[in-house]
Amino acid sequence: MSSIFHGADRVPIPPRDAEQFTTVCSYCIVGCGYRVFKWPQGKEGGPLPAHNALQVDFTKQQPAQSGTWISPAMHSVVTDRDGARSHVVVLPDVGCVVNRGNHSLRGGTHGSVLYAPDRPTADRLSHPLLYRGGSQLPTTWQEAIELGAHVIKAALDKWGPDTVAMKCFDHGGGGGGFENNWAVGKFFFTGIGTQMASIHNRPAYNSEVFASADAGVAALPSAYVDAELADTVMLIGANSYETQSIYFLEHMLPNLTGVSLSKKRQLLPHEPHASGNMIIVDPRRTSTVAIAEAAAGKEHVLHLQIRNGTDMVLLNALSRLIYEQGWQDQTFIQERTSNFEAMQATNLTQDLGEAITLTGIPMEQMRQAAEWIAKPKAEAVRRRTLFLYEKGLIWGLKNYENVASVVDLALLTGNLGKPGAGCGRLGGHQEGYSRPDYPGKRPPVNVDEVAIKGGASKVFWVAGCNPAGGTLNAQQFRQALAQRTALVNQALDRASGGTMQERVAAVIDAMEQGGLFLLVQDIYPIETAKYAHVVLPAAQWGEMNLTSINGERRLRLYQKFMDPPGVAEPDWKIMAMMAQRLERLYRDTGEQDRAARFSGFNWHTDEDVFLAAAVGVKGAQEDYGETTYTMLKALGTNGVQTPVKRIEGGKPIGTVRLYEDSGRFRFIPAKWPGYPAPIKQLMKDQRYPFWVNNGRANHGWQTLYDDLRKPYVMGREPLPFVEIHPQDAMTLQITQGDLVELYNPYGSVTAMAVIVDSNRPGHVFMLFEHPKGWLNSLTTGYVDPATTIPYYKGTKAGMRRIDTLPEWQQRLTFIPTNQG
Amino acid sequence: MSDLSRRTFLKTGACAIGGLCAGGALPESVSGQQVAAHPTLSMTLPYPRLQLATVPQLARAGGLLVSYPDPASPVRLLKLGKTAVNGVGPERDIVAFSQLCSHMGGTLDFRPETGALHCPLHYALFDPAKGGLTVIGQATDNLPQIQLEVDPQGNIFAVGVLGLIYGRQANILG
Numbered sequence: 001m002s003s004i005f006h007g008a009d010r011v012p013i014p015p016r017d018a019e020q021f022t023t024v025c026s027y028c029i030v031g032c033g034y035r036v037f038k039w040p041q042g043k044e045g046g047p048l049p050a051h052n053a054l055q056v057d058f059t060k061q062q063p064a065q066s067g068t069w070i071s072p073a074m075h076s077v078v079t080d081r082d083g084a085r086s087h088v089v090v091l092p093d094v095g096c097v098v099n100r101g102n103h104s105l106r107g108g109t110h111g112s113v114l115y116a117p118d119r120p121t122a123d124r125l126s127h128p129l130l131y132r133g134g135s136q137l138p139t140t141w142q143e144a145i146e147l148g149a150h151v152i153k154a155a156l157d158k159w160g161p162d163t164v165a166m167k168c169f170d171h172g173g174g175g176g177g178f179e180n181n182w183a184v185g186k187f188f189f190t191g192i193g194t195q196m197a198s199i200h201n202r203p204a205y206n207s208e209v210f211a212s213a214d215a216g217v218a219a220l221p222s223a224y225v226d227a228e229l230a231d232t233v234m235l236i237g238a239n240s241y242e243t244q245s246i247y248f249l250e251h252m253l254p255n256l257t258g259v260s261l262s263k264k265r266q267l268l269p270h271e272p273h274a275s276g277n278m279i280i281v282d283p284r285r286t287s288t289v290a291i292a293e294a295a296a297g298k299e300h301v302l303h304l305q306i307r308n309g310t311d312m313v314l315l316n317a318l319s320r321l322i323y324e325q326g327w328q329d330q331t332f333i334q335e336r337t338s339n340f341e342a343m344q345a346t347n348l349t350q351d352l353g354e355a356i357t358l359t360g361i362p363m364e365q366m367r368q369a370a371e372w373i374a375k376p377k378a379e380a381v382r383r384r385t386l387f388l389y390e391k392g393l394i395w396g397l398k399n400y401e402n403v404a405s406v407v408d409l410a411l412l413t414g415n416l417g418k419p420g421a422g423c424g425r426l427g428g429h430q431e432g433y434s435r436p437d438y439p440g441k442r443p444p445v446n447v448d449e450v451a452i453k454g455g456a457s458k459v460f461w462v463a464g465c466n467p468a469g470g471t472l473n474a475q476q477f478r479q480a481l482a483q484r485t486a487l488v489n490q491a492l493d494r495a496s497g498g499t500m501q502e503r504v505a506a507v508i509d510a511m512e513q514g515g516l517f518l519l520v521q522d523i524y525p526i527e528t529a530k531y532a533h534v535v536l537p538a539a540q541w542g543e544m545n546l547t548s549i550n551g552e553r554r555l556r557l558y559q560k561f562m563d564p565p566g567v568a569e570p571d572w573k574i575m576a577m578m579a580q581r582l583e584r585l586y587r588d589t590g591e592q593d594r595a596a597r598f599s600g601f602n603w604h605t606d607e608d609v610f611l612a613a614a615v616g617v618k619g620a621q622e623d624y625g626e627t628t629y630t631m632l633k634a635l636g637t638n639g640v641q642t643p644v645k646r647i648e649g650g651k652p653i654g655t656v657r658l659y660e661d662s663g664r665f666r667f668i669p670a671k672w673p674g675y676p677a678p679i680k681q682l683m684k685d686q687r688y689p690f691w692v693n694n695g696r697a698n699h700g701w702q703t704l705y706d707d708l709r710k711p712y713v714m715g716r717e718p719l720p721f722v723e724i725h726p727q728d729a730m731t732l733q734i735t736q737g738d739l740v741e742l743y744n745p746y747g748s749v750t751a752m753a754v755i756v757d758s759n760r761p762g763h764v765f766m767l768f769e770h771p772k773g774w775l776n777s778l779t780t781g782y783v784d785p786a787t788t789i790p791y792y793k794g795t796k797a798g799m800r801r802i803d804t805l806p807e808w809q810q811r812l813t814f815i816p817t818n819q820g
Numbered sequence: 821m822s823d824l825s826r827r828t829f830l831k832t833g834a835c836a837i838g839g840l841c842a843g844g845a846l847p848e849s850v851s852g853q854q855v856a857a858h859p860t861l862s863m864t865l866p867y868p869r870l871q872l873a874t875v876p877q878l879a880r881a882g883g884l885l886v887s888y889p890d891p892a893s894p895v896r897l898l899k900l901g902k903t904a905v906n907g908v909g910p911e912r913d914i915v916a917f918s919q920l921c922s923h924m925g926g927t928l929d930f931r932p933e934t935g936a937l938h939c940p941l942h943y944a945l946f947d948p949a950k951g952g953l954t955v956i957g958q959a960t961d962n963l964p965q966i967q968l969e970v971d972p973q974g975n976i977f978a979v980g981v982l983g984l985i986y987g988r989q990a991n992i993l994g
Contacts, residue, residue: 004953006951009964009984011989011990061893062988064925064987065924066924069925069986070989071986074960102942105954108959294943712961811953812950812953813947815947
């Protein structure tokens, strides 16, 4: 047998009467549309068009890009709660304008991650678990909620709301959506009232783009068609071929190759057009750079290989160069912006010599970029530039000013509210945010430091995220979790066999001694759950109805097509169970005000929560107004782009792009602050010579929670990779596939060496999350004091070779991905 | 794949080298009434044993274009010059792969300078020395690999396929 994974050599054919559903990918921001077919096991459609649901002639070879090919990874056999076994196929939708039948390897492998008791997903959490007798043992919802509610109530009553901390998903797509987000927010903000809240991938309750909001620009202002219409697309801190794959392939590349020229001429007839240019700001030469070059020709792609942490220096230098040429949009600045002078005094005075030194980018390239962004393409015809940024900028040095500097550049050049222009996030997850207001202040409290490591909180509820590996400075975070949860374990061990009352008393006693009571709500037994006292099994995508928006605010209904495993429930329902129990406990003790805070969770359906959540998005880019599930169902995978302006004849009317008719903006000054103390300390220390950057890769999604169950993906990535420059590899005598250790005063981690000249020498890039090696063990605790957003992308470390692992050298590929 | 299926011969026995094959050699499509007996509905597919080439024919760097298990499935046969996963022949370096990208069916191009199979549609890369492992790209499976055998005379036979060939419900068309 081959040591290389290959799927089955046949898939079953959906019969004509297969049940059909529409949904959207559970993973990335792009939100490709999918069709789902479900039919009883033991039955199959016929190969002729009249005998199958796809109306395809399976007796013949299908042509390329047919849009009807079912790969083995798109299929599974699932078991519903009534025991019925069914085939399920999750097929990319040719009728969806986002993906047009295309798919990434993430979305295209959904079949592999549907719960099935005889597949790798068999380890899904199916029942609540309770710490008991030294292990986590299955229990009922009733007992798990009872213990949780009594402990939470005790913490609230004895020490106040801030002793209950949370770190929860806030996104759309799998596990999130407006429904689940609303319930989480209502529980923690209206019910508990805690400031010790943090969002799944960071230590606080903050926007990742506070500066953009302050400037008056929502995070997702443009539409995907704008990437087809732009004269220049500028990607900042994003590797879009790998991480927004279908946005890049279906909407950016057609512009670079000239395929979208006819659309440009049709929609923007009064100006000259050419195929687009692309500027990519990234410390690495990525596959995105190589593919853009291959598609457009090198002369149409400019890779600005920036040094770690200097984004705003570059962006300000570009603003200055544009302004000195007089290429700014004076009308836009005068009519639609304020605070120009403050920006002028900072951003536009960026010293250009310093910019070259700090960023490592030659002046010639900066001038070229400035031309592509703003040099008029004809007499009095402005160039249309679309600025798209993501984590390289957001999680770079000084989040607030980094984001401000790109928004300032867009405002300076008038690139908002018109076709082919915009300035927004590319995005990671989809969005589906609707919550009551966070009760804390800005900048928000650093929950990791204050509540968990610092001991200010005594209960910690983690939902839909895995901070034991994913948070910043993760090694020290894990140590705090281990030490503090162990105190509760020991107390529970002492109360072993006791009544509920006795166990609650033991937990309270341990919390008084610094113990942390941990609830983890997830779909899998993740690393963080190892420390938990209560584990709550959640439903995932496909097991409930949910709604979310993608990176162009496209709202759709993701239909339920199967049951969750065991007794797992949607997140909103878990929050409601806990809230209702707390409400009753407070009613029993006659505390009506407290009880009222936990009221209003008596929803019966997913749609009940969706309708309730509408109040939380009023006036925001997500505003869906009076939209209902029935309306969304009728709109299928194309849905409607929010904000929904009105409902006409039962159909929501949306908004293609923001700020076309209105919108006033504010320049936010941004000045490079230099490296913060913890980084400077590492820079001074010759034991840690390597700059360590990190990010996602094409084949895996976030913490790899699903990918660990995809043999295809894990066969390619048994360990996290670290990209090392050939010169550094030679110095350290590292060869392809070697196991190496990276270390610094914050922690240590192992990874598999991939030798490639993607980074500058002295700089390495590691996969950001992998349960066999958490990069964040190396990140410092530094956050931007203005936003509490970490500088995840920059730390320094030493590196040493451990040894060769011959099996990997044989089984894995080391062909470079960035050569085109 | 079972030994049974390897030994199963179809009428396509004559249509391998160079992809030249008379249409009449294909099995006729079955009618709707025969759905239950359709070969593509069986769990074990009846792979033919077909000669693709001889070892000396593989001198060229780009390999040979052949087809398997039928003429509608182009296959690239390569002699890589280094030991490959599932490689056959004296140097265990002869491998064959579906020519259709396992993402959306683009026709792959082998580039000796990268050692990879490249898809022109969405830029996927596959490593022929590693069993068709996806190097990068949006494919949902590694590239289907043709199982080969070489007899003592240097004749190369295809006997099966690992993974599902793009554009098919089953590797053996009905």
